Amino acid sequence: QVQLVQSGAEVKKPGASVKVSCKASGYTFSSYDISWVRQAPGQGLEWMGWISAYNGNTNYAQKLQGRVTVTTDTSTSTAYMEVRSLRSDDTAVYYCARGGGSSSTGIDYWGQGTLVTVSS
Amino acid sequence: QSVLTQPPSVSGAPGQRVTISCTGSSSNIGARYAVHWYQQLQGTAPKLLIYGNSNRPSGVPDRFSGSKSGTSASLAITGLQAEDEADYYCQSYDSSLSEVVFGGGTKLTVL
Numbered sequence: 001q002v003q004l005v006q007s008g009a010e011v012k013k014p015g016a017s018v019k020v021s022c023k024a025s026g027y028t029f030s031s032y033d034i035s036w037v038r039q040a041p042g043q044g045l046e047w048m049g050w051i052s053a054y055n056g057n058t059n060y061a062q063k064l065q066g067r068v069t070v071t072t073d074t075s076t077s078t079a080y081m082e083v084r085s086l087r088s089d090d091t092a093v094y095y096c097a098r099g100g101g102s103s104s105t106g107i108d109y110w111g112q113g114t115l116v117t118v119s120s
Numbered sequence: 121q122s123v124l125t126q127p128p129s130v131s132g133a134p135g136q137r138v139t140i141s142c143t144g145s146s147s148n149i150g151a152r153y154a155v156h157w158y159q160q161l162q163g164t165a166p167k168l169l170i171y172g173n174s175n176r177p178s179g180v181p182d183r184f185s186g187s188k189s190g191t192s193a194s195l196a197i198t199g200l201q202a203e204d205e206a207d208y209y210c211q212s213y214d215s216s217l218s219e220v221v222f223g224g225g226t227k228l229t230v231l
Contacts, residue, residue: 035220037166037222044122044209044222044223044224044225045158045160045166045209045211045222045225046222047211047219047220047221047222050220059218059219061219062217095165095166097166100220101213101220102153102154102213103154104154104171104172105171105172106154106156106168106170106171106172106211107156107158107166107168107211108168108171108177109168110165110166111165112165113165
C-alpha cells in the first residue's frame with residue numbers, strides 16, 4: 001500500500017533552517033509528483049510547492065519563493081523540504097503528499113505531518 | 121484571503137443533505153482546471169474525497185458527490201452521519217499564479 005512517512009517534530013529558533021524528510025513506499029516513486037502543504041495552528045491548508053520525482057522540476061508558491069527548497073533522492077524514494085530564515089509564522093504542521101500541480105487526479109496520499117515550532 | 125472561497129461553516133442534522141460551495145475565477149475553476157475535495161478529521165492529515173470534479177476514490181461512500189459549473193464547484197453530502205463532522209477543503213490550479221490553490225476550508229457540524 002502507498003505510504004508516505006515523514007520525519008519527526010522539530011523546534012527551531014527564528015532565523016534557523018529546518019529540513020523535513022518524506023519517505024515513500026508502495027509505488028514507483030519517479031512516476032508521481034510530490035507536493036508540500038502546510039497548516040498553521042487553527043488555520044487552513046497552504047500549498048508550498050511541488051517537485052517532479054521524474055525529472056526534478058520544481059514549482060514554489062510565490063509567497064515562499066527563495067526560502068523554500070524541495071528535493072528528492074530517487075535512490076531512497078525520499079523527498080525533502082527545507083525552509084530557511086524561519087519566522088514565528090512558519091510554525092505549522094508540514095505535510096508531504098503524492099500528486100499536485102494541474103493534475104486531474106488530485107493529491108491522493110498524504111504523510112502523517114511534521115510539526116515545526118519556531119520559537120525563541 | 122484564499123483564491124478559492126468557501127463558507128466558513130455549514131451544519132445539518134443526521135440524515136440530512138448539505139452542500140459546500142467553492143467559488144473561484146476564470147484563471148482556476150473557470151479555466152477548466154479540475155477541482156478536488158479533501159476531508160480533514162480533527163488532528164489528522166487531509167484525505168482525498170473527490171477528484172477531477174466528481175470522481176470518488178475507492179472506499180469513499182457514494183453519499184459524497186462533487187459537481188462543477190462555470191467558476192464554481194460544490195460538494196454534496198447526503199444521509200449526514202456524525203462521523204462526517206470535519207473540515208472540508210476544495211483545491212484547484214490557478215494559471216495566473218501558476219500555483220495550486222486551496223479554499224479556506226469549511227467546518228461541517230452534525231447537529
